[in-house]
Amino acid sequence: MIYKLAFKNFKLAFPILHTAKLSTTPLNRDKHNCKLLIVGGGTGGCAVAAKFAKSLNKKNLVILEPSEHHYYQPLFTLIGGGVGSVETARRNEKDVLPKNSVWIQDQAAEFIPKANVVHTTGGHTIEYDYLLIAVGLDLRYDKIPGLLDALSRPGGVCSNYSPKYVDRTFEALSVLDGGNAIFTFPNSPVKCPGAPQKICYLVDHYLRLNKKREKVNIMYNTSLPVIFGVKKYADALWKVCKERDINVNLRTNLISIDSDKQQAMFENLDKPDIKTIVEYSMLHVTPPMSTPECLNQNKDLTNEAGFVDVDKSTLQHLRYPNIFAIGDCSSSPNSKTAAAAAAQSAVVYENLSAVMKGQEPQNTYDGYASCPLITGYDKCILAEFDYNLNPLETFPFSQDRELYSMYFLKKNLMPPLYWHLMLNGYWNGPAPFRKLMHLELNGKKEKLIT
Numbered sequence: 001m002i003y004k005l006a007f008k009n010f011k012l013a014f015p016i017l018h019t020a021k022l023s024t025t026p027l028n029r030d031k032h033n034c035k036l037l038i039v040g041g042g043t044g045g046c047a048v049a050a051k052f053a054k055s056l057n058k059k060n061l062v063i064l065e066p067s068e069h070h071y072y073q074p075l076f077t078l079i080g081g082g083v084g085s086v087e088t089a090r091r092n093e094k095d096v097l098p099k100n101s102v103w104i105q106d107q108a109a110e111f112i113p114k115a116n117v118v119h120t121t122g123g124h125t126i127e128y129d130y131l132l133i134a135v136g137l138d139l140r141y142d143k144i145p146g147l148l149d150a151l152s153r154p155g156g157v158c159s160n161y162s163p164k165y166v167d168r169t170f171e172a173l174s175v176l177d178g179g180n181a182i183f184t185f186p187n188s189p190v191k192c193p194g195a196p197q198k199i200c201y202l203v204d205h206y207l208r209l210n211k212k213r214e215k216v217n218i219m220y221n222t223s224l225p226v227i228f229g230v231k232k233y234a235d236a237l238w239k240v241c242k243e244r245d246i247n248v249n250l251r252t253n254l255i256s257i258d259s260d261k262q263q264a265m266f267e268n269l270d271k272p273d274i275k276t277i278v279e280y281s282m283l284h285v286t287p288p289m290s291t292p293e294c295l296n297q298n299k300d301l302t303n304e305a306g307f308v309d310v311d312k313s314t315l316q317h318l319r320y321p322n323i324f325a326i327g328d329c330s331s332s333p334n335s336k337t338a339a340a341a342a343a344q345s346a347v348v349y350e351n352l353s354a355v356m357k358g359q360e361p362q363n364t365y366d367g368y369a370s371c372p373l374i375t376g377y378d379k380c381i382l383a384e385f386d387y388n389l390n391p392l393e394t395f396p397f398s399q400d401r402e403l404y405s406m407y408f409l410k411k412n413l414m415p416p417l418y419w420h421l422m423l424n425g426y427w428n429g430p431a432p433f434r435k436l437m438h439l440e441l442n443g444k445k446e447k448l449i450t
């Protein structure tokens, strides 16, 4: 175990969440044509771009992505807990995009699906034959009054969700010596719904290792009516919370912060008149999230919630057959994780390739998502499940247990798998390993060990 002892300079933080980056575009502002345009060079966009870069000509594959850097976000939980630095999760965008593609470093401002055109904030017009939307979720720290102010100064407020703020978490934890440590889950869809509580368990473990646990009251305040969506893992997590004396408050939503008084205000979502003010020493905030505005304002492309309106099996747009979506911005009702994007990447590639050949999409996505629920610096419950919230476990044993092996997998094996396999188009999730590790007799799966 390596704990971070020194704090990093916040200037290392990351440039873009809402603002346009208009310079260093490899192409002039102009009109462009391509066969496939991928909007968003994050997890899902890069994985699919890598697959198409093997078959399309360079000029036919355009990626529109504003950021200078690409982050492996699943590491943010460990970084917030003091394991590793934000640099370990960062690569230059130019190094993760396929060489055989054109990168326009700009952001989509307007989608015009009827004309097969995307306009950018920097003035480019890009015409495409096929479009993949992979713009992820925007972090809306601005939606909670007082939060941006609290995140701009010392005082215990932190958030693992952005590379801009993730270093603040361990900074707050290192000086935590008493009072309330509060962890929140907002009243909106989020990426990695396990992450808001994973950091809570790391904080508990850190305090125990440093003999300060009895001085701190830990609260997990979630807007959800459950601790986790899949019952098997929820049961295991309730046990962890009970054993570690973590107070879980369901349907409890953070609505404002007064950082001068170090107070947070919560509403009870079942009884909105009831508001509670709680003092905090440490407050880890998971911000509300939404798809980027250029997308959610486009009613032609999105559902009522602002997500790209796709068929949940084929991931093809319901009204525009030449458009697909992948990852967090898609309406497919899976848990929004990089693991889900990996499984989707093969489906999108196969189905988009079929459509390019004038065929019907045949490949289907089952909703697979996984969430390594870190419950300490040496243990993890690896949750894996499908659209129906049924466990879809890779290993031939029941995965609702805290195991060091799953922690090792999360910390040491998943990052290289992401950088070297997934971003090069070679990782589509663990389905083949699952089939190998489970006996499939007469279509009925049986575990080797229970």
Ligand SMILES: Cc1cc2nc3c(=O)[nH]c(=O)nc-3n(C[C@H](O)[C@H](O)[C@H](O)COP(=O)(O)OP(=O)(O)OC[C@H]3O[C@@H](n4cnc5c(N)ncnc54)[C@H](O)[C@@H]3O)c2cc1C
Pocket (backbone or CB within 6 Å): 016, 039, 040, 041, 042, 043, 044, 045, 064, 065, 066, 067, 072, 073, 074, 075, 076, 077, 106, 107, 108, 109, 134, 135, 136, 137, 160, 161, 162, 191, 192, 195, 292, 294, 326, 327, 328, 329, 336, 337, 338, 339, 340, 341, 370, 371, 372
């Ligand atoms: C703290 C934390 C912990 C996590 N833990 C895990 C985990 O343990 N396991 C797991 O599987 N997943 C985890 N995730 C979730 C995972 O990182 C995301 O689900 C995944 O990155 C989604 O991929 P994406 O391509 O949809 O979006 P992203 O990877 O976020 O990429 C979206 C891209 O679109 C770009 N973009 C945005 N707007 C525009 C625009 N207008 N025009 C062009 N480009 C645009 C952005 O710059 C970005 O590069 C975690 C996330 C966080 C924050």
